[in-house]
Amino acid sequence: MATDTARTDGVLAGLARFCYRRRRLVLLAWIVGVIAVAFAGFGYGAAPDNDFSGGDTDSAKAQALIEEHFPERQGDTLTLAIKADNGIDDPAARQKIEKVLAELATSPVVGPVTSPYQDEHLVTQDRHIARTTIPLTHKEVDKAEVKPLVDMVKNASGDGVTLGMGGTQAEKAETPPQGSAESVGILAAAVILFIAFGSLVAMGLPIVTALLAIAAGIALMKLVGYLVPSPDFTPIIAAMIGLGVGIDYALFIVTRYKDGLQAGDEPETATVKAVATAGHAVLFAGTTVVIAMMGLTVMGQRLMTGVAVATSVIVLVTMIAAVTLLPAFLGFTGHKINSLRLPRRTSRRQQAAGSPEHRTLAERWAGVVQRRPLVATILAGATLLVLAAPTLSMRLSLPDASVQPHDRSSYTSYEILSEGFGPGYGAPLIFAAQAKSTEDLRPVVEAVGNTEGVAYVTPAQVSTDGQAATFMAFPKTGFQDQATTDLVHQLRSDVLPKAPGGGEVYVGGPNALTIDQADDIGSRLPLMIAVVIALSLVLLIALVRSVTIALQAAVMNLLSIGAAYGVLVAVVQWGWLGPAFGFPTAMPLTTWVPMMIFPVLFGLSMDYEVFLISRVREEYERTGNTREAVARGLARTAKVITAAAAIMVAVFTTSLLGPDVAVKQGGLGMAVAVLIDATIVRMVLVPAVMELCGKANWWMPGRRAPKATSGPPAEAREEARV
Missing domain, CATH: 3.30.70 (Alpha-Beta Plaits)
Structure with missing residues (x-):
């Protein structure tokens, strides 16, 4: 009775009760709020800032001198590259080339165009290749104004003359928008949720909650950009992270709500209990991600601080939506949460509480690992170290024309x-x-x-x-x-x-x-990693009340992230299966990718650690048997963690459908890390290492290990207590 009272009292319980009972008011407030913030953010938000210069580096000092004393060089430029099979002096080739030059000169965004026929320095000695630099009339030219020029040059190629338009603005102009990648991620998440929950209503709640939160979060992020500017790739990365965590956080709460209904609770009581228990874990998980993201400020780079703040805004909004908007939705659905069901051959109890076959399989697997914990630890650890080995050869750079898809005009110009x-x-x-x-x-x-x-x-x-x-x-x-x-x-x-x-x-x-950026990041990355780990350890120790488990989590998370780095280096830098993942050629990792994905992945890995270990701890307090606690904790959480990880992998993997090679790298790295974390780490390393540590798992200075307590059967207890 005391436990039930604890689950229906407290700040979160009161908040959930209010949102459930005033669900129409809460939903209306969210809709009006999202519309207002979206109108302000998308209509009047700050423009992205891609100026990574600054600091005390040689390149920053050179740039400062040029900006101060050479103002005429501040505008951007385009480069027209020309190749004629019969030479540029061939009459037919010259007519085509001069026509292109004349059309470029008529553009209002282009300054004086120098013909290569007027300057011998612009032509190779064999006169088969020529170039000319085309100044733009102002520093910030919209890519919509440059795109027609790029298309005109590209379409003019043919009949023995190849033309290419290069330059930063040309690359941006012909890079297509992200397209339907996020839509594919949402569809994949919907399929996974439908399989996990077995009903369309239960599937829809996490998705709708996450989408509303993301819309508000991105709009708010654009407004925050006036105070802390961020680069143009930030909304894509933030949307991926927001979609993943938003759906996952709602998934955990809806799962607990369904369990409450199955246990005989009324919808309001089930909602309050779900938010009061899983809601605590959601808030802790989201706070961990935010703190980890803010570790980017240690890098000392203005725009990466902007990325950290913007992404944290998204995560904060998803957390708020999970504990306010979702309870209101649950108030509308009530017992209809299982409506529009997926036909299954299992019983009603199995559909609501989770398949016993699934739990038995997880428990049996844990038993296999625990019978040979040292072997399992060595094999899993060795696998992760082998995957992480390529990290030692990691190189950092920024994408240029040479790594763009080969059908683009900028790549033709580079060639x-x-x-x-x-x-x-x-x-x-x-x-x-x-x-x-x-x-x-x-x-x-x-x-x-x-x-x-x-x-x-x-x-x-x-x-x-x-x-x-x-x-x-x-x-x-x-x-x-x-x-x-x-x-x-x-x-x-x-x-x-x-x-x-x-x-x-x-x-x-x-x-x-x-x-300079690559060198700076390489030198500061260890400090950022240390800060993120230290802060996360403090939070995890406070939650699980065990130094041993917190240290285990930190080491395992480092191993999984290192393995993800290694896979990323092998695919992107070494070119292993690179074309299959959408990378046109082997290339160094983009400078911001390793430092960006580390705090995200460390935060997400801690999320899964919390949901698993909190359940294991509860079982240990009930039985006093570490082996049984680990097996049952793994069985109770395997389904929800697997579903959550599958959603993350699906969302992150859809970035490979987009055009930006840097965003693809980030998405691939995060997908690999989550996959490794949910399989090798959670299913092998955690049960094996906890078996080896035994009672030492619960070591905390000045406190004895938790003792077994009497209580109802494990099947009737909640999945986690935070």
Whole structure:
């Protein structure tokens, strides 16, 4: 009786009771609130900020000098690449090329267009390949204004003449929207929920709750962008995470609600108990994800802090929806939660409470693992370490034209320019310094030009105010090559310091900026990991009241995430099955992917740990037998954790249907990690390691292990107590 009273009293119980009884008011408030926030956010929200420059790096200092003293170079540019089989001087080829140049010159977003026929430096010696740089009239050009230019150039190719349009704005213009990836994820989640719950009504509640929360969360995220800006990929990542956790959190509560009805509770009582028990776990789980995401602030990067805040907003809204909106929905459904059922051959009790065959299978599996815990631990640990091994060769960069789908005009431009002017043409290094004449930089220009790995350098130019000078160097290797990174490091550590005046010269440009970001992330990532683990450990110890289990969870989560990193490196960087997953070619991991997915995955792994261990602890307090507690805890939670993990995997995997290779990397990494966590970790490592630890599982300084208590049979008890 005391337990039931605890489940129907308290803040969450009172909130659930209020939302259930005032369900029309709560639903109306949510609908009006979502509409209002969506109108403000989607209509007047802050624009994305993709400026990753800044800080104290060489590239940031070079960029600051250029912005201050070379204002004429602030606008973006496009690059037209031309290849003619019979040479650009062939009459038919020249007519086609000049027609394209004339059409480009008439565009209102394009500045003066220099014809390669007017500048010999723009043409290769054999005159088969040419290029020209096309300035844009202002810094922020809408991609809708650039798309017609890209399409015109692409359509003009043919009859022995190949044309490609390159540049950052060209890449953005021809990158299609994310499309139906989220819709596919929702459909996959619906199928999984229908199989798990067996009714359309029970299936629909988590999805509707999550969708309303995501709509409000993304709109609110755009408004928060005025205070903490974030890059343009943030809504996609936030939507994936929000959809996954939103459905999962609602899934846990609806499952407990159905169990309450099966136990004979009235709908209101079942709702209150579900929110008072599973709701606590949801709030803890969501708080863990938020704290883990805020670990990104340790990276010291302004825009990644924006990503952390924006994603945390989404998770917070889904948490609030789970404990307020969902109880209101349950008030409308009542006993109809099992309406529109999926025909099954099992009994009504099995449909409501979960298949005994499923529970028996889970218990039997736990028994198999527990009979050989050391062997299971070694095999599972070795598997995870093997999967994680490729992580040691991880390289970070940002996607450029060379890793885009091969049917895009930007990739065609990259191929033409690489063939005619070398692969380093798309990876220029921009040197900047405070200098009053070109003579001040002459020794530096010569030293850089004589460096192994540099194809050629341009003459130095002085700013119109006479306060700064700049020149460019083109590597022999491409943007994504390790040799280019090594060259930048050599120039900074060896070549420039030895050249007269070189100590005051900064190496910048998009390539150097990417290298600096990768180096900065690589150096700060261990600190972020340590902070996230420490904060999560404190929360988990407070919840499960066991140092041993908290440490086990941290180590296992690290292993599963490391394995996900390893798989990601093998697929993306090594190219193993890369095309099958939508990666056109082997490429380094995008700089923000490892640091972005770590806190997300660590938070989600802690979620599953909470739902499993809380049940195991309850069984141990009842029986005092660790082996039995683990087996029964695994059996009681296997179905719901499996369904939750399957939803996460389905949602994250749908990112592979989208066009953005960086988002694909993030989605693949998170899907692999959740899959590994729900299988190798939860089904093998957890029962094996807890069997090995025995009573030491419950060690807590200054407190004895929990003693067995009498109580009703386990089948009649709740699945978890938080």
